[in-house]
Amino acid sequence: MTWFTRRLRRLAPQLVALAIILGIISLIAPGFLTVSVQNGRLYGSLIDILVRAAPVALLTVGMTLVIATRGIDLSIGAVIAICGAVAATLISDGYSLPVVIAVSLGVGIACGLWNGVLVAVLDIQPIIATLILMVAGRGIAQLITEGVILTFNDDTFAALGSGSLAGIPIPIYLWVGTALVIGLLMRRTALGFLIEATGINRRAASLAGVRARFLLFSAYAISGLCAAIAGMIVTADIRGADANNAGLWLELDAILAVVVGGTSLNGGRFSITASLIGALIIQSINTGILVSGFPPEFNLIIKAGIIIVVLTLQSPAIMTLFGFIKASRRSEKLNHGTKEATR
Amino acid sequence: AQSLTVGFSQIGSESGWRAAETTVTKQEAEKRGVTLKFADAQQKQENQIKAIRGFIAQGVDAILIAPVVATGWDAVLKEAKEENIPVILLDREIESPKDLYLTAVTSDQVFEGKVAGEWLAKDVGSKDCKVVELQGTTGSSPAINRKKGFEEGIKAASNIKIVRSQTGDFTRTKGKEVMESFIKAEGGGKDICAVYAHNDDMAVGAIQAIKEAGLKPGTDIKIVSIDAVPDIFQAMAKGEANATVELTPNMAGPAFDALEAYLKDKKEPPKWIQTESKLYTAADDPMKVYEAKKGLGY
Amino acid sequence: MIHARNLPFVTTLAIFVIAYGLCVLQFPNMLSTRVIGNLLTDNAFLGIAAVGMTFVILSGGIDLSVGSVIAFTSVFVAVMVGSFGVHPLTAFLAALVISTLFGCLMGAMIRYLMIPPFVVTLAGMFLARGAAYLVSTQSVPITHEFIDTMLGFYIRFPGGGRLTLLAMVMLIVFVVGIIVASRTRFGANVYAIGGNIQSAELMGVPVGATTIRIYALSGFLSGLAGIVYTLYTSSGYSLATVGVELDAIAAVVIGGTLLTGGVGLVAGTFIGILLQGLIQTYIVFDGTLSSWWTKIVIGILLFVFIVLQRTIIWYSDRRLAVRQLKEV
Amino acid sequence: MSASHALLEARGIGKSFFGISALEDVDFTLERGEIHALLGENGAGKSTLIKILTGVYRRDRGTIYLEGSEVSPDDVAAAQALGIGTVYQEVNLLENLTVAENLFLGRQPRRFGMIDRRSMRDRSKALLARYGLDIDVDALLSSYSVAIRQIIAIARAVDLSGKVLVLDEPTASLDANEVKGLFTVLRQLREDGVGIVIITHFLDQVYEIADRVTVLRNGRLVGSRAISELPRLDLISMMLGRELQHITRDHQAEPETIDDRGAPSIQFQNYGKKGSVAPFDLDIRPGEVVGIAGLLGSGRSETAFLLFGIDRADSGTATIDGKDVSIASPEAAIANRFGFCPEERKTDGIVGDLSVADNIVLALQARRGWMRPISSAQKRELADSFIKSLDIRPADRERPIKFLSGGNQQKAILARWLVTEPRLLILDEPTRGIDIGAHAEILKMIERLCSEGMSLVVISSELEELTAVAHRVIVLSDRRHVAELSGRQLTTDGIIRAIAGTGETEAA
Ligand SMILES: Nc1ncnc2c1ncn2[C@@H]1O[C@H](COP(=O)(O)OP(=O)(O)OP(=O)(O)O)[C@@H](O)[C@H]1O
Ligand SMILES: Nc1ncnc2c1ncn2[C@@H]1O[C@H](COP(=O)(O)OP(=O)(O)OP(=O)(O)O)[C@@H](O)[C@H]1O
Numbered sequence A: 001m002t003w004f005t006r007r008l009r010r011l012a013p014q015l016v017a018l019a020i021i022l023g024i025i026s027l028i029a030p031g032f033l034t035v036s037v038q039n040g041r042l043y044g045s046l047i048d049i050l051v052r053a054a055p056v057a058l059l060t061v062g063m064t065l066v067i068a069t070r071g072i073d074l075s076i077g078a079v080i081a082i083c084g085a086v087a088a089t090l091i092s093d094g095y096s097l098p099v100v101i102a103v104s105l106g107v108g109i110a111c112g113l114w115n116g117v118l119v120a121v122l123d124i125q126p127i128i129a130t131l132i133l134m135v136a137g138r139g140i141a142q143l144i145t146e147g148v149i150l151t152f153n154d155d156t157f158a159a160l161g162s163g164s165l166a167g168i169p170i171p172i173y174l175w176v177g178t179a180l181v182i183g184l185l186m187r188r189t190a191l192g193f194l195i196e197a198t199g200i201n202r203r204a205a206s207l208a209g210v211r212a213r214f215l216l217f218s219a220y221a222i223s224g225l226c227a228a229i230a231g232m233i234v235t236a237d238i239r240g241a242d243a244n245n246a247g248l249w250l251e252l253d254a255i256l257a258v259v260v261g262g263t264s265l266n267g268g269r270f271s272i273t274a275s276l277i278g279a280l281i282i283q284s285i286n287t288g289i290l291v292s293g294f295p296p297e298f299n300l301i302i303k304a305g306i307i308i309v310v311l312t313l314q315s316p317a318i319m320t321l322f323g324f325i326k327a328s329r330r331s332e333k334l335n336h337g338t339k340e341a342t343r
Numbered sequence B: 001a002q003s004l005t006v007g008f009s010q011i012g013s014e015s016g017w018r019a020a021e022t023t024v025t026k027q028e029a030e031k032r033g034v035t036l037k038f039a040d041a042q043q044k045q046e047n048q049i050k051a052i053r054g055f056i057a058q059g060v061d062a063i064l065i066a067p068v069v070a071t072g073w074d075a076v077l078k079e080a081k082e083e084n085i086p087v088i089l090l091d092r093e094i095e096s097p098k099d100l101y102l103t104a105v106t107s108d109q110v111f112e113g114k115v116a117g118e119w120l121a122k123d124v125g126s127k128d129c130k131v132v133e134l135q136g137t138t139g140s141s142p143a144i145n146r147k148k149g150f151e152e153g154i155k156a157a158s159n160i161k162i163v164r165s166q167t168g169d170f171t172r173t174k175g176k177e178v179m180e181s182f183i184k185a186e187g188g189g190k191d192i193c194a195v196y197a198h199n200d201d202m203a204v205g206a207i208q209a210i211k212e213a214g215l216k217p218g219t220d221i222k223i224v225s226i227d228a229v230p231d232i233f234q235a236m237a238k239g240e241a242n243a244t245v246e247l248t249p250n251m252a253g254p255a256f257d258a259l260e261a262y263l264k265d266k267k268e269p270p271k272w273i274q275t276e277s278k279l280y281t282a283a284d285d286p287m288k289v290y291e292a293k294k295g296l297g298y
Numbered sequence C: 001m002i003h004a005r006n007l008p009f010v011t012t013l014a015i016f017v018i019a020y021g022l023c024v025l026q027f028p029n030m031l032s033t034r035v036i037g038n039l040l041t042d043n044a045f046l047g048i049a050a051v052g053m054t055f056v057i058l059s060g061g062i063d064l065s066v067g068s069v070i071a072f073t074s075v076f077v078a079v080m081v082g083s084f085g086v087h088p089l090t091a092f093l094a095a096l097v098i099s100t101l102f103g104c105l106m107g108a109m110i111r112y113l114m115i116p117p118f119v120v121t122l123a124g125m126f127l128a129r130g131a132a133y134l135v136s137t138q139s140v141p142i143t144h145e146f147i148d149t150m151l152g153f154y155i156r157f158p159g160g161g162r163l164t165l166l167a168m169v170m171l172i173v174f175v176v177g178i179i180v181a182s183r184t185r186f187g188a189n190v191y192a193i194g195g196n197i198q199s200a201e202l203m204g205v206p207v208g209a210t211t212i213r214i215y216a217l218s219g220f221l222s223g224l225a226g227i228v229y230t231l232y233t234s235s236g237y238s239l240a241t242v243g244v245e246l247d248a249i250a251a252v253v254i255g256g257t258l259l260t261g262g263v264g265l266v267a268g269t270f271i272g273i274l275l276q277g278l279i280q281t282y283i284v285f286d287g288t289l290s291s292w293w294t295k296i297v298i299g300i301l302l303f304v305f306i307v308l309q310r311t312i313i314w315y316s317d318r319r320l321a322v323r324q325l326k327e328v
Numbered sequence D: 001m002s003a004s005h006a007l008l009e010a011r012g013i014g015k016s017f018f019g020i021s022a023l024e025d026v027d028f029t030l031e032r033g034e035i036h037a038l039l040g041e042n043g044a045g046k047s048t049l050i051k052i053l054t055g056v057y058r059r060d061r062g063t064i065y066l067e068g069s070e071v072s073p074d075d076v077a078a079a080q081a082l083g084i085g086t087v088y089q090e091v092n093l094l095e096n097l098t099v100a101e102n103l104f105l106g107r108q109p110r111r112f113g114m115i116d117r118r119s120m121r122d123r124s125k126a127l128l129a130r131y132g133l134d135i136d137v138d139a140l141l142s143s144y145s146v147a148i149r150q151i152i153a154i155a156r157a158v159d160l161s162g163k164v165l166v167l168d169e170p171t172a173s174l175d176a177n178e179v180k181g182l183f184t185v186l187r188q189l190r191e192d193g194v195g196i197v198i199i200t201h202f203l204d205q206v207y208e209i210a211d212r213v214t215v216l217r218n219g220r221l222v223g224s225r226a227i228s229e230l231p232r233l234d235l236i237s238m239m240l241g242r243e244l245q246h247i248t249r250d251h252q253a254e255p256e257t258i259d260d261r262g263a264p265s266i267q268f269q270n271y272g273k274k275g276s277v278a279p280f281d282l283d284i285r286p287g288e289v290v291g292i293a294g295l296l297g298s299g300r301s302e303t304a305f306l307l308f309g310i311d312r313a314d315s316g317t318a319t320i321d322g323k324d325v326s327i328a329s330p331e332a333a334i335a336n337r338f339g340f341c342p343e344e345r346k347t348d349g350i351v352g353d354l355s356v357a358d359n360i361v362l363a364l365q366a367r368r369g370w371m372r373p374i375s376s377a378q379k380r381e382l383a384d385s386f387i388k389s390l391d392i393r394p395a396d397r398e399r400p401i402k403f404l405s406g407g408n409q410q411k412a413i414l415a416r417w418l419v420t421e422p423r424l425l426i427l428d429e430p431t432r433g434i435d436i437g438a439h440a441e442i443l444k445m446i447e448r449l450c451s452e453g454m455s456l457v458v459i460s461s462e463l464e465e466l467t468a469v470a471h472r473v474i475v476l477s478d479r480r481h482v483a484e485l486s487g488r489q490l491t492t493d494g495i496i497r498a499i500a501g502t503g504e505t506e507a508a
């Protein structure tokens, strides 16, 4: 089996799900699929999806790695708020763009490293370790903005959120670019492989000389970095830092995206591409609901419904049914950790 | 008289307006030499109830509540009454027996919506007008009441129709995202004539969305919203917003007055002290209002 | 000698006692029976939900739907009683049935579709919240003499504190929970599955049935918590109890239960609940913290407790290990 | 029940995983009061057959009869209800439960519906007493050694097997006495008419206890014979489908004294850790095999943990080629070109979801660091060459290692270290669960490796194995090195005497 077909096989469920969802929406909301050019900028609901997906897509990249290490990062929503606040403050204090960006990214990485310390050194369970920053983080962000929505008028920075280059909105460059860089970093070096090994069996990996701590650190740091970029996009988008609402509950969407992408929460084998498609699926649902014109009371129940269907269709059980008619469900069950969907 | 200790259970700091209310309340308390015990409930009723119980246990002289929701206060208010600690409600009424609290200092949310609606009706006159509505958080009482009020306001004008209505969760981000999709859904926004946002933050988001779609907010699409936070006045000055209905953040002032009067010589205040819902338009020198307001910690 | 297994519990208990002592030193009022009564009443619904969460986490799973299910139950009951004039007891019963079935369903998906609990229950969280909106977006007050009598029933402590019915319900749930976890085959199976699901299956544990029962139990208790919450606020509101699942998880973990499953005590969760309640009470008594400092302080205290716990456990683990090796 | 029927009978059992056949048309018959050995190479399908008979896997084809009536247990609980008790190959107990809870999981004694802990404790003690085991049954299982866990698992299975008892490599981590204890229990059960299936790679044990043997090869039935009419060599060729050539070192031919064997290249001086192993001296020369013998729990693994930096030594020094080195972590050890095959394959060895190839290159990749990835071509080539040279089956480098049979996993872990070309390789129970064919191959390989100048430390409970391959044997007892044997002294009963503390023990 060639590399390409294997990739395709791996991504098929996600791609199909995405296609179906887009199809359904375009039935409900005609003109949903049309993409035009308005004042030198691609324009249309599909573009909106790609732009609006930026924050969750970025979070998804980091979350994929964290989950691959058998961890989870609940703090990234708060990290978005923190980095947004930092960026907004610096901008309104008149610092130059490079400084602002550098500092914000630095802060994001620092947040990630903090989580890394709790998880890798103090050995605190990831979900609770990151819960700490999730709770405190918004406080810190508000401390920075002193509780107000910190607005600024700096068009160069605002461009990160709403500008466009060669007709394509800048957020799209940012998340695609980040994903590419990190994806290559994972697969062109041995990082990805070692992270997977650590996630599957940390003790065995360390006995084979894998530096599990370093890997955990880098995973959480990258997660923080991605959150920082997302934070800047969100802030630039509304030309203001809304410490209380920026990235609120976004971590859940990110986790959902990763799982829809078929990476198991038990750690191990991961695919950033698949996770990103998962993110697009989530965002398509959100945007679709908006254009479809249902009353807001229905938003959640529709979202839940679709997600459940998608998850069911690509659940290991169903996959086995389709993929390996011969395979025995019992052996499946026994090797509970196994992720047919990911192979 | 030795200084009062007053507990203040605030909902949270979810919006600029909320932050301002907190600041003003603290300022008012300071002015009067009242020691204020502040508790932030992070948008959770259970936390507010815990806070109130906490205040009672400390034996404060009075309690201010900005209730997150209209229902479910009877039990804890009874406890306060038994300890005869007077309770004053800020910016929201509740569905409890009136004898459980001293008074409620609130605006009339339905009325706010009505003012906005009537302004729009007057402004567009007789020509047809498709309105898109940015609701507050689904189920929150301002969202419900401001929707109700606006619909009342435009009832008379059959030419005005609400064609789309989605929640923007009172936030700029969602306001912008929702507006974008409205524009797409309504043929590039050309046939939208006005946006009604349940708060200014969402309106600000919507304004950006409209600009990015290559339309002129304030002229191509009218913007009417509620709260009167500073940023909307900046927009108004630029002619990007048309009207906003003020919800004053100073609820504490009247509350403290009533309280002091009551404690001094048992003077029962009226059950409802209504704050005025003033309509601002481009006519009222937005920049001046902006300067006046931006100090208040919005 | 403290049994290795109870160590985290004892640790947490010690930490709680010390923390409470410190609080009292600063605010003598905090010793009042009133505060203690409040601690129990105000956290009743959270405590009940946390018991269910404990079982789920002990089995190596997690249930994020708790908060939404509480909200749904409260709205459901409120509408049944408030709008349709159904008798509260009937409404309660219906609510419990629904929430339990909901739990069963999630359990079945987890077991037979092999979708990880985190995700299934996350979807469940959206679903329940959405369902609550459908029932009613507005907050619905309840007034019913039966409910008033229930609320009217409490035991007064000297000093103004009171042990309300809600608090009693929570205490009962905890007692039952402790017994079920430590003294029944179901409880043993929960620990077994949490320890290692493959081994449990090879040792003949009915994994499927147990998994479904676990989530059914969690659903049931969430429902009960919802009812308690409804009584607590004598109303139903679809926006209520957002994020309560995280409070519950935190309480369970602070109580010394491992999220990886198989290790922990229901009693520990009780302390976890009290600890969180204590933090909030302290912040209210202090009354000077701004909105954001409130969040930060909560985070810091969480951090301090967890680190303290880890260090103590780590230290005494080593002592235990060394002793064992010596014994050989 | 009519005695005319066999106790347990399986006809035409077939099973395949993801299209790869693991069992084809296998018949198996177990009589009452018979001890039936199920033999075969690694990957032959023994465990799979067991798992099918006991309802863990669902068979693709075939029928199972218990006492003449067809049965189809579709999970372990059902099999237990039928009176079939099993100890699976990977000792499956729960470390987070106490010994008593493990023994009675699912069948706890109850009073008024509540678990009766006291009677559970008492019955547990009584149960373990049969195996001469007197331990705190309320302590967590995790606090006991592999060996003790094995016995507990057996005790549990025996206790709940009314009719049939199945043991998949029960003696893998037991020492001679414990095996003897186990066998007396088995004989007792045989008297009581219980049918016993036992899987093992120790042929001596087969001839000691079994009445019949059934042999599988590559998932097919080779034959089923009474042990009495089956000479050892025939049995071996039945299993392997070929002859086997043995190797043993002739110690008589070796030099008396160890001095004239070239200077030691790796030295540990009064190396130790409190609560783990008492300080010891250990010199290892290039091309030398140092064996470590001792009873279970004597601290052999601990010694290995120390040498490999898993446990930090708190006393003593390590020198390599005369230079002092600090071996504070596995990375440090690996940087010094050490390697370590752990005893507990499942938890410490394999990375289950990764492919065989990935598992083989893991250590090498770790040593090269994340910046210098091994190209997939390189990986493929390395993996294939070792799959071939170690005869890992199935020879499919992409298959997740957790789907390999126990023995083949062990070979893969060995390969993981061989690719790093270590100067010192530490093997903790290297041949545990390895079939005689592979056993011989591994011993051969040890030979070859040290002839190529690699030093080895081999921990083993099989004294024959040690005497066969080791130049010197360190004997441990109670976590201290009590003796060092070499040359003529290096015989099995020499070691036994040293362990027993009699015999002339000389410090190294
Ligand atoms: N769960 C599974 N999924 C896929 N393949 C499996 C599974 N279990 C076993 N196999 C394959 O079935 C074949 C037989 O394995 P089995 O464990 O029965 O061998 P075995 O005789 O027990 O060997 P050993 O003596 O090493 O234990 C092997 O090729 C193995 O790779
Ligand atoms: N992998 C391990 N990790 C931690 N502790 C272990 C491990 N293996 C054994 N122990 C502990 O060390 C003690 C000694 O048992 P251990 O197995 O190490 O002795 P041993 O001489 O290596 O015997 P064997 O290796 O044959 O089991 C046991 O009580 C056990 O608790």
Ligand SMILES: [Mg+2]
Pocket (backbone or CB within 6 Å): D046, D047, D048, D089, D168, D405, D406
């Ligand atoms: Mg086997």
Ligand SMILES: [Mg+2]
Pocket (backbone or CB within 6 Å): D300, D301, D302, D343, D428
């Ligand atoms: Mg050992």
